[in-house]
Amino acid sequence: MTVSEIRGHHPILTPKAMGEVDRAAIQSGIDGYRLMLIAGAAISACVLEHYPEATGAIVLCGPGNNGGDGYVAARGLAEAGMPVRLYSSVDPERLKGDAATARDDWQGPIHSLADLDWRDSEIVIDALFGAGLDRPVEGAVAEAMMTVVSSELPVVAADLPSGVSGRTGEVQGVALSAEHTVTFATYKPGHFLVPGADYCGDVHLIDIGIPQREIDAHDQNLWLNTPEIWSDRIPEPKLSGHKYSKGHLGVFSGAFSHTGAARLAAHSALRAGAGLVTVLAPASAIASNAAHLTAIMLRNVSSDEDLDALLQDQRMNGFVLGPGFGVGEKTCGFARTIISTDRALVLDADGLTSFKDNAEDLFSAIADGAAPVILTPHAGEFSRLFPDLAADTELSKVDRARMAADRSGAVVLYKGADTVIAAPDGRAVINVNAPPWLATAGSGDCLAGIIGALLVQHVPAFEAAAIAAYMHGEAGMELGEGLTADDLADGILSPSVLFE
Numbered sequence: 453m454t455v456s457e458i459r460g461h462h463p464i465l466t467p468k469a470m471g472e473v474d475r476a477a478i479q480s481g482i483d484g485y486r487l488m489l490i491a492g493a494a495i496s497a498c499v500l501e502h503y504p505e506a507t508g509a510i511v512l513c514g515p516g517n518n519g520g521d522g523y524v525a526a527r528g529l530a531e532a533g534m535p536v537r538l539y540s541s542v543d544p545e546r547l548k549g550d551a552a553t554a555r556d557d558w559q560g561p562i563h564s565l566a567d568l569d570w571r572d573s574e575i576v577i578d579a580l581f582g583a584g585l586d587r588p589v590e591g592a593v594a595e596a597m598m599t600v601v602s603s604e605l606p607v608v609a610a611d612l613p614s615g616v617s618g619r620t621g622e623v624q625g626v627a628l629s630a631e632h633t634v635t636f637a638t639y640k641p642g643h644f645l646v647p648g649a650d651y652c653g654d655v656h657l658i659d660i661g662i663p664q665r666e667i668d669a670h671d672q673n674l675w676l677n678t679p680e681i682w683s684d685r686i687p688e689p690k691l692s693g694h695k696y697s698k699g700h701l702g703v704f705s706g707a708f709s710h711t712g713a714a715r716l717a718a719h720s721a722l723r724a725g726a727g728l729v730t731v732l733a734p735a736s737a738i739a740s741n742a743a744h745l746t747a748i749m750l751r752n753v754s755s756d757e758d759l760d761a762l763l764q765d766q767r768m769n770g771f772v773l774g775p776g777f778g779v780g781e782k783t784c785g786f787a788r789t790i791i792s793t794d795r796a797l798v799l800d801a802d803g804l805t806s807f808k809d810n811a812e813d814l815f816s817a818i819a820d821g822a823a824p825v826i827l828t829p830h831a832g833e834f835s836r837l838f839p840d841l842a843a844d845t846e847l848s849k850v851d852r853a854r855m856a857a858d859r860s861g862a863v864v865l866y867k868g869a870d871t872v873i874a875a876p877d878g879r880a881v882i883n884v885n886a887p888p889w890l891a892t893a894g895s896g897d898c899l900a901g902i903i904g905a906l907l908v909q910h911v912p913a914f915e916a917a918a919i920a921a922y923m924h925g926e927a928g929m930e931l932g933e934g935l936t937a938d939d940l941a942d943g944i945l946s947p948s949v950l951f952e
């Protein structure tokens with residue numbers, strides 16, 4: 453199963469929290485070795501299912517319980533008739549607990565990793581390090597891993613590809629690149645955060661018998677962004693509804709030669725179900741916008757006075773500010789004015805960069821205002837608004853997004869192949885359905901428009917960002933490689949159609 457096909461309600465736990473869950477489960481009377489037997493069996497089953505023709509396997513076992521999984525998997529493969537050669541990165545006498553039991557139950561020889569020879573093998577089982585990786589991989593183990601990388605043999609990883617941090621997805625020293633990763637009880641952030649996601653291949657989540665109550669008790673308020681998280685928030689079309697009941701979104705356009713971004717956002721918003729969408733353009737951009745708009749309305753908003761007049765119409769209940777708008781004090785002023793009302797605001801692109809030197813002004817405006825605000829930075833914009841968080845290499849992308857949401861008082865949608873959405877109350881999701889070809893010019897403008905469309909339909913800010921990221925990814929998957937942002941804006945389906 454590829455990650456884009458994952459359905460259901462999936463909490464994501466850090467390796468540390470998962471370790472606590474394991475310990476709590478074992479303390480409650482569950483046999484730890486039995487969990488390891490199920491984990492190891494799932495790894496051997498994955499190998500046999502995906503590489504049925506393989507005539508030989510090497511199993512690489514490390515110093516902890518991840519290595520224990522490897523011994524169990526080796527036994528499963530040998531019992532299925534596959535020739536197996538097992539290598540340990542440490543003196544096997546050093547293993548403790550369940551891993552030592554697994555070693556004792558392995559009947560074959562144990563070779564030293566220093567003697568690694570892969571030439572008559574067709575598959576590698578990586579059980580060197582899993583949740584317990586706590587420092588960069590170096591020395592002889594790193595060299596052996598580099599040998600595996602250069603062999604180009606397919607790798608099946610136990611829990612995590614060795615060298616990938618389950619907490620951050622960062623590579624610690626070197627990492628193996630797996631075609632399949634078999635993980636247990638819950639997903640870990642490192643399966644989805646880049647670069648870890650690229651090293652995991654297909655991630656298979658296996659229920660090894662850890663009770664759900666233990667997982668729930670260690671809930672970290674972090675989930676995979678699946679429809680089950682927010683399906684009850686999808687706006688329902690009402691027979692009695694009219695266009696104003698579906699909201700009215702205003703999208704600010706830049707000056708005369710910078711109008712395309714706003715139109716992409718506006719088109720996407722209309723497709724995504726906003727009742728009415730108006731492009732709000734300065735006088736210099738009226739003609740160029742008028743030449744391209746039909747279902748979308750157009751209004752001249754050049755000055756602060758124009759904006760004040762516009763805000764008299766209570767029915768315009770949300771705004772997108774930033775795409776193509778230009779960086780400067782005018783942008784900051786418009787943002788502050790909108791935030792001081794109760795209208796929703798998606799602050800994107802130039803809207804974010806404009807606050808580079810006065811981010812605190814933005815955050816205090818948000819704290820004083822009643823409006824739901826969503827900030828949608830990519831990595832560069834994030835580092836302009838939150839330079840200290842961006843520079844702190846100890847933090848994961850989830851940590852950064854959460855701390856940014858807490859500091860700003862806004863929902864933060866931190867873009868990338870591994871978009872993270874975080875709310876000031878601590879909730880966070882990782883979005884995983886975006887194909888790589890979605891990273892195309894104008895794609896972010898479309899996303900801003902979709903979020904705006906959901907906000908004006910009264911979807912709460914966190915859910916609006918999460919649903920929009922998912923819809924954006926689905927449209928990208930549906931349209932396929934080579935799409936342009938114009939295709940994307942045309943290809944957005946309203947949530948009631950997409951999720952019917």
Ligand SMILES: NC(=O)C1=CN([C@@H]2O[C@H](COP(=O)(O)OP(=O)(O)OC[C@H]3O[C@@H](n4cnc5c(N)ncnc54)[C@H](O)[C@@H]3O)[C@@H](O)[C@H]2O)[C@@H](O)CC1
Nearest residue numbers: 474487488516517518581582583584585586587588589611
């Ligand atoms: N009951 C359980 O706790 C279960 C655990 N399971 C497996 O157990 C794993 C976690 O086991 P552990 O907590 O023992 O952790 P690991 O087996 O991932 O690694 C811990 C060991 O590696 C060493 N180490 C960490 N980083 C290193 C580096 N860079 N270079 C050299 N040595 C390094 C540590 O000192 C420690 O000895 C999971 O990933 C999973 O595969 C599964 O068997 C399911 C049940």
Ligand SMILES: [K+]
Nearest residue numbers: 578581610612
């Ligand atoms: K591993």
